[in-house]
Amino acid sequence: MEEAELCFPELNTSCRKTMHPHPETTLIYSLLSCITLLTVVLNLLVIISISHFRQLHTTTNLLLLSLAVADFLVGSLQMPVLLLHNQGCWILGDLICAAHYFLGFLVVSVSVGSMVLISVDRYIAICDPMFYTTKLTLKRVQLCVYLCWIFSAVHSSWILRDFLKQPNRYNSCYGDCVVVVNFAEGMVDLVVTFLGPILVIILLYLRVFVVAVSQARAMRSHIAAVTLQRPETVKAKKSELKAARTLGVVVVVFLLCSCPYYCFAVAAESNLVGASSAAIEMWLLYFNSCLNPVIYVFFYPWFRKAIKHIVTLQILQPGSSEANMV
Secondary structure, eight states: OTGGGBSSTTOTTBOBOSOOOOHHHHHHHHHHHHHHHHHHHHHHHHHHHHHHOGGGOOHHHHHHHHHHHHHHHIIIIIHHHHHHGGGSOOOSHHHHHHHHHHHHHHHHHHHHHHHHHHHHHHHHHHHSGGGHHHHSOHHHHHHHHHHHHHHHHHHHHHHTHHHHHOTTTTOSSBTOOOEEEOHHHHHHHHIIIIIHHHHHHHHHHHHHHHHHHHHHHHHHHSHHHHHHHOHHHHHHHHHHHHHHHHHHHHHHHHHHHHHHHHHHHHHSSSEEESSSSSHHHHHHHHHHHHHHHHHHHHHOHHHHHHHHHHHTTGGGSTTGGGOOOO
């Protein structure tokens, strides 16, 4: 019986299985598998849509593309590994263990950075619309996205520098995959990837909310005159406000999904991140990667139209990249 509970029965130093198959476990495993598949498919649709259709090559959509790539990596690499690690037995070796945690820190950092860039984009679009096209060009946004990924990789490498040199240094038994982040590095990570970005996002969106309310009041009081004189201007403002509201929902959902994980990290006596610690918080954090494209489906008509073109294979026709998506 004891040998049956070991991850590697032939080794005395093997870890023990932490979960045993029963109906509840099978149901949870099936649900998480469906979430994983949905995350991969939906984010792949976002990536194809924004990359293929030229009309969607805007600064805001470029930021959404960066976020979708990070979410796609979560669904295609992180979630399946968590499912394999479901019984507490790591069978993929030390190299994959190191890559798993590095990628986990990387995608979270990129997601947070993308949220901050999205907030800055909406801030300039609403609060300084006259200079939006001159301040936020495609090349500048591309540079910001590249820097976001580079900074996230450097940050993740620094946080995990000792662990990456020796991935099995914190393992208590054979078949374990654990990383320990000390207090100082944990606090730096908390400030850089959570508290600092949250403060920036909240301040920017508070300003956006104030300006949006004032614009809405001005449009309601002068709607007749403005509609007759400058109908295109009103339409542009409404579209920007709608985009700000949609992306605001994305940011709020991200904060709701990430808060439990970081609160758990603060409350824990040590920042131990393994298969059996913070499992629910980790899955909730990754579940946000599935929710983002779902939000796009409900709020973005161009995404629904793009999905229709992709599913019906219209994107394979010549000149399909020039199709009208807006």
